[in-house]
Amino acid sequence: MHLYTYDPAPNPRRLGLFLAWKDIDIDTTQVDLMQLEQLGEAYRAISPSGTVPTLILDDGTLMTEVIAMCDYLESLYPQKPLMGTTPLARAQVLGWDHHIYMNAFTAVAEVLRNGNPNFADRALPGPVKIPQIPALVDRGRERLRRGWQAYDDALSGRDFLVGDALTLADIDLLVCTEFAGWVKESLPEDCESLLAWRERVRQALDAG
Template sequence: MKLYTYDPAPNPKRLQLFINYKGIDIETEQVDLMKLEQFKDEFRAVNPVATVPTLVTDEGVVLAEVIGACVYLEEKFPDKPLLGTTALEKAQVISWDHQIFNTCLTAVAEILRNGNPNFAGRALPGGLDIPQIPELVERGKLRLAPAFRAIDAALADSPFLVGDSVTLADIDLLVCTEFCGWVKESVPEDCANIHAWLPRAREALGL
């Protein structure tokens, strides 16, 4: 296997935390997004969509979505499961993964990509020329607090989002809380359950 990634970025960090927790040894190559290396011919020959992380499997198949790479690695390396152990837990982890990505992560991405001049013409990941929409900055900010409060309610009676141990859902939430700092946003102060969960999640992931 080979992993193409960029450590500081949120989506690569989601996958890297997954890999680190399981102790998987994978050949890794950094693709510097700040230098726009994702658009170089060499990388686009691997992943034409020009996004990271990109995992090339032992079979030579390119997995360019975090959830796909995680499912593959969970099957290959089942020890220390991160996608649940029962049918219900697996469904819950995937559901949380989808919810956190579509609410929290995309809200921060809206703020960043539509408000930062460095993303002019690149308002969405990938190689398409997509103009920024300034109004989406405010929409992203409006979306964040309600999304975090919904998650906070779910943590009221549980140490982690699914069951009694850390999962990909917790990894996604942790990465999202850190990604907020990129746009000078944060978890609302009244989300006491998330604030109590943060050190617990970091400890569980060995951070």
């Protein structure tokens, strides 16, 4: 396998934390998003979507979605599980992942890609030119604020999103809280359960 990624970006960071937790070592090439290498001919010959991360399997199969990579790697490396240990838990992890991506990641991305001049004509990832819609900046911030409250409510009385152990859902939500900083958004002080959860997740990841 070979991984093409850019460690500082949010989607690569999701996968990076997954790999680190499970002690998976994959040959890796960094694709510099700051230099727009992901849109160059050389990288698009490898990954036509022009996005990172991209995982190339030994048989040439190409994967470009983090959730698919994690699900595949979980089946190969089941130790230190991050996708749940029962069918119900796995379904719950996938459900939370979908919710986080649709309601939190995309909210931050709306703000970033529609309000930052560096993303002119790149309002969506990939090589196709998409114009910015400035009105989506305010909508994204409002979506994010509502999202923080929803996650705070869900974590009330709970240590983690699913069960009593760290899962990919926790990793994804943690990365989203970091990604929000890219648009100068932070967790509200009154979201006490969410703030306490973030500290637990950070400690768990540090402990390995």
